[in-house]
Amino acid sequence: MKTIIITGAGTGLGKELSLLLAKQGYHTVLIGRSEAALNEVKQQIEQDEGHASILSLDIRNPEDIKEKMLVLNKHHHLYGLINNAGIGCFGPFSQAMDQEVEDTFSTNVLGTIHMTKAVLPYLENNEEGLVLNIISTAGLRGKKHEAIYSASKFAIRGFTESLQKEYEGSNITFIAAYMGGMDTPFWEGSNHVENPAKFRSPQEVAKLILEQLDQDTIIIESKTKG
Structure with missing residues (x-):
């Protein structure tokens, strides 16, 4: 059974992608900050007769990632990685506080790069694979009051586009997914968006993404309800 690793799998888009991929027959490895949330997703998958496991790791720590990917590869056929966290x-x-800048780039940029670098050797060895980077439309154009966030997403855009060229002609596919705001816990603790409930649901966005995995670039613009 092919295994796909999903970061940020406990809530929102990561959760919905995990549920749908499990229904498609993949073993999903759920990574996130809340073990309780991950266990809930795992239970949902198993109730639908799918296969899932949870993995606690710090995506900002390259050594931790390398060690745990080595162990994963011993027990599973690593096929895919979704950098969603x-x-x-x-x-x-x-x-903006200096620490906010550091935290944003450590998670959004370095976390994605470290995860990809650790998983790629196994995909190369298997001569096939999929890396899906969840980027946001903030990686397509700058937005007011999103300078730091947008900068981190532009970095991952460049990273993804470069790897698309580097692995062109191989059986390893890199996909950049850009989506607008979603109605998820992402906005908790922020007043940047007045009413997140007006956005698409993560279920809808997850479905749209998986329907377009034959494309290098997926763009899902914001759409308000009603």
Whole structure:
């Protein structure tokens, strides 16, 4: 059974992608910050007769990632990686704290790069694979009060596009998915978006993404309900 690793799998888009991929017959490895949330997703998958496991790791720690990917590869056929985990940093740039900048780039950029670098050797060895980077439309154009967040997403855009060229002609596919705002817990603790409930649901976005995995670039613009 082919295995796909999903970061940020406990809630929102990561959760919905995990549920759908499990229904498609993949073994899903769920990575996130809350073990309780991950266990709930795992139970949902298993109730539908799917296969899942949870993995606790810090995507900002390359050594931790390497060690755990080595162990995973011994027990599973590593086929895919979905770099979905990310954090937001919103507000006037001049008021941003240095730690916010560090945290945003450590998670959104370095976390994605470290995960990809650790998994790629196994995909190369298997001569097939899929890396899906969840980027956001903030990686297509700058937005007011999103300078730091947008900069981190532009970095992953460049990273993904470069790997698309590097692995062109191989059986390893890199996909960049850009989507607008979703109605997820991502916005908790922020007043950047007044009413997240007006956005698409993560279930809808997950379905749209998986329907377009034959494309190098997926763009799903914001759409408000009603």
